[in-house]
Amino acid sequence: TGYDSEDLRGMKVSELMGIPDPEKFQKELLEKGGFRGELIIHTRDGRQLPFDVSVFTIEDSEGDVVNAAGIGRDISEQKAAQAALSKRVWYEEGLAACSQALLTNANFDDALHEALFHLLVASRSSRAYIFENFESPEDGLCMSQTHEVCDTGIEPQIENPALQHFPYSQGFRRWCEILGRGEAISGPVAQFPEEERAILGSQGILSIIVFPITVGGRWYGFIGFDECRQEREDTEEDLRLLRTASEMIGSFVESKKFEQNLRVSEQRFRSLVENASDVIYSISPDGKFTYISPQFTESTGYDVAEFIGQPATLLLSEEQVEESEAWFNTGMPEHDEHVEGYQFKIETKNGELRWFTAHTAIIRDDSGNVIEGIGIAHDIxxxxxxxxxxxxxxxxxxxxxxxxxxxxxxxxxxxxxxxxxxxxxxxxxxxxxxxxxxxxxxxxxxxxxxxxxxxxxxxxxxxxxxxxxxxxxxxxxxxxxxxxxxxxxxxxSFARLDEAELKTCNIHEGLEDTLTLIHHEVKHHIDIIRDYGELPEFACYPGRMNQVFLNILNNARQAIREKGRIEIKTYLKDDLAHIEISDNGVGISKQNLKKIFDPGFTTKGVGVGTGLGLSICYQIISGHYGDIGVQSELGKGTTFTIKLPLNLDEILEARKNQK
Missing domain, CATH: 1.10.287 (Helix Hairpins)
Structure with missing residues (x-):
């Protein structure tokens, strides 16, 4: 207390211990015979110390109180520890409430306002606020107040136009440097540089704490706490807890910015996908649709919902299903990262066949497992x-x-x-x-x-x-x-090939004319077997038919390597004249049979054939409204069958009248 025993002699107890009502205290002491409680001791240098005091009365032999004795213990440190703990709990409750507000409030501004309110209460400040940085072409880096909460009786600054576009270069370069390094600014405003005092003082600020807010590793802005009633010195514990608050705000802003960017990106992507002229889709590893863009309905007439969760092979034609199912059944093979230019056809809802080309990217996780396939199908x-x-x-x-x-x-x-x-x-x-x-x-x-x-x-x-x-x-x-x-x-007779007019003729004469022309080539190793049926004379282009016979007979001759035979058979069936020319030569493979009448296709060596002969034969027979077919087996020979109508003159006349 700073007093010695002589100083205390004669001093009233109420003066030393700061008893507000000495008479009441004395009365209670006499009635109860003692006192136990906390009193404030006034030290000689003017300090006030909390003491835990015990006082008891001393009586004489007759039971009268003649004196009082007591003991007191300085509990300043205990009280300080309790105050610090209480303050810490107060802060932590405020931080917890702040965190809860940021986590549960869906609205960005509402969440920050509620969080600032809890931080204002926890820090016992007059004003709490957030400033956001932005770049100005004219003024460089600037600050703008975006959120604010004030205690009762404190004038708000959120509507202050000067704080909506305030360049750091106008008196706050120090703040720019310190906050940019991630450090805090705190203390009584009276100790700040003059150019800062002028602006802060105009807002009634006596003490201030400012922490930088970092978003995505970059300085985003700052959170501040003003004290406008009295100056205060903040402890390291105060600064640590409020820095935690700034970090929470930074994380919240970062997550919201990310969500906003993700939402904008998703909206942009969805808009692109849903308005694309191509069909965008995603498929699971087992080949089922997980998403199909609306253009699918426009292109096919089917509702998208009909195919979500269904195998993609449902859309394919039968000949393509087996190939695609084999691909999906392997789990989208390991070596496939992209499927480029896969062409397929779809029968639309109205029965129309439409062709598409698809490009699919295979998406994998970090372990290389297939997550899904994302692709685009273009209507071709x-x-x-x-x-x-x-x-x-x-x-x-x-x-x-x-x-x-x-x-x-x-x-x-x-x-x-x-x-x-x-x-x-x-x-x-x-x-x-x-x-x-x-x-x-x-x-x-x-x-x-x-x-x-x-x-x-x-x-x-x-x-x-x-x-x-x-x-x-x-x-x-x-x-x-x-x-x-x-x-x-x-x-x-054969020489009249340039005759273009339709004539009624004996088809057997044309065959014999052609055989005469190739007689020298076949007489030594090929037997010509004639099996002519009863065919009437009918209208045709004899020169063109001789051209067909010559081409087929020459092919038959060339297909016979050594000794062989060529059989010519004619007969009437279904009002059609049938001419079959068979050989026992090398034959034609099934693969080549499909292309036998294609222009330019030939199985002969270079310089032997042009691949145009049978194509021309096909055109000539088609011009007769007839049909030409071929049957062949490797090693056994080939048979060409020509079918010609007996009334070509009537057919041509009817078509002429139609036109």
Whole structure:
């Protein structure tokens, strides 16, 4: 207390112990015989110390109180510890309430206002607020007050226009440096630099604590606590607990900014996806749809909800299901990160077939396990149609060009054949004429010899033998001349390939004309077997049909490596003339059979064939409103079957009238 025993002698107890009502205290002491409680001791230097005091009375032999004695214990440290603990609990309750507000309040501003209120109460401050940094093109880094809570009777500053755009360069460069380093600013304003005092003093601030708020590793702004009633010195414990509050605010702002950015990104992505002209989708590792964008309904007519949770293979055509299911059943193979340009067709709700090309990215977790596939499907139906139209046009151009080339070749061949036939026809005519004269002369000579030398011309005479030799020679000459005449006639018939008009003809004559042309190529190793049925004469383009026969027979000849046969069979069935040309050559594989009539396709070596012959045959038969098919087996041979209508003239006339 600073007093010695002499100083205390004669001093009233109430003065030393700060008893507010000495008479009442004395009365209670006498009645109860003692006192136990806390009193404030006034020290000599003016301090007030809390003491735990025990006082009891002393009585004489008659029971009268003659004196009082007591003992007191300084409990200043205990009281300080209790106050610090109480303050810490107060702060922690405030921090807990602040945390609860930030976690449970969905609204950003409401959450910060509620959190500031709890921090205001916990810190026993006059004003709590948040400032946010921003860059100004004119003023550089600036601060702007965004949230504020004030105690009763304290003037708010949230509407102060100066605090909505305040550059750090205008007197607060020190704050910019300290807060930017992550350190706090605190203390009585009177001790601050003059330029800071002027601005802070105008707001009635006597003491202040300011902590930086960090968001995403960057200085976002600061949280501040003003004391406007009296100056105060804050302890390290105060600063530590309030820094925790600033960190909580920073984490909250960071999470909200992240949520906002995520929400904006999601909205932007959803807007892009839902308004995209392509179908966006996601599929689970087992191949089931987890998301399909609305464009799916626009493209197919199906409701998206019908396919969510369903296998993606439900959309595919039957021939593509097996391939896709095999891919999904392997769990989206390890080596696949992207599936590029997978084309598939879908039958829409109205029965239309539409083509799509899909690009799918495989998403994996850190362990490499497939999470899902995300992809985009682009409708390529119109492109497919254009490509098919282009391919068709290209095929038609190739066929037209091939037809033109083939026609020119056949016309040249026809001219050559006609020329050769003409050159042969003149001498063979002379041979036939002279042979007839020779036959008559030999007959007359034989008769004359028989009349003049009847005894020398007998069955065994030399002269008769000579006459028999001459007769046999004449027969052979006659047969050969007739054969040559037949060949010339067929060559002249085949030579009429440039005749474009429709004619009624005997199809067997066309076959024989063509066989005559290839006779030299096949006579030594190929047997020609004819099985001609009863076919009436019918309208066709004979020159073009001869072109078909020549192409198929040449292919058959080339397919027979050594000894073989070619069989030609004709018959009437279902009012159609059937012409079958078969060979026992090498045959054609199933794979090549599918492409046998495609322009440019050939199984022959380079320089042997152009791949246009059968394509032209197909076009010629189609032009006759007929059909040409092929059956073949490797190692066993090939059969081409041609079917021709008997009334082509009527068909063409009917189509002409329709147009």
């Amino acid at each position: 139906t119109e492109i497919k149609k254009l490509l098919e139209s282009l391919e068709k046009t290209n095929r038609e151009l190739v066929n037209a060009q091939a037809q033109l080339v083939q026609t020119e070749k056949m016309a040249s061949l026809g001219q050559l054949v006609a020329g050769v036939a003409h050159e042969i026809n003149t001498p063979i005519g002379a041979v036939n004429s002279m042979h007839n004269s020779l036959m008559r002369a030999v007959e007359r000579l034989s008769n004359a010899l028989k009349e003049k030398y009847p005894d020398e011309i007998g069955d065994g005479s030399d002269l008769q033998k000579y006459l028999n030799i001459i007769a046999e020679a004449n027969r052979i000459i006659a047969s050969g001349a007739e054969r040559v005449t037949t060949i010339v006639r067929r060559l002249r």
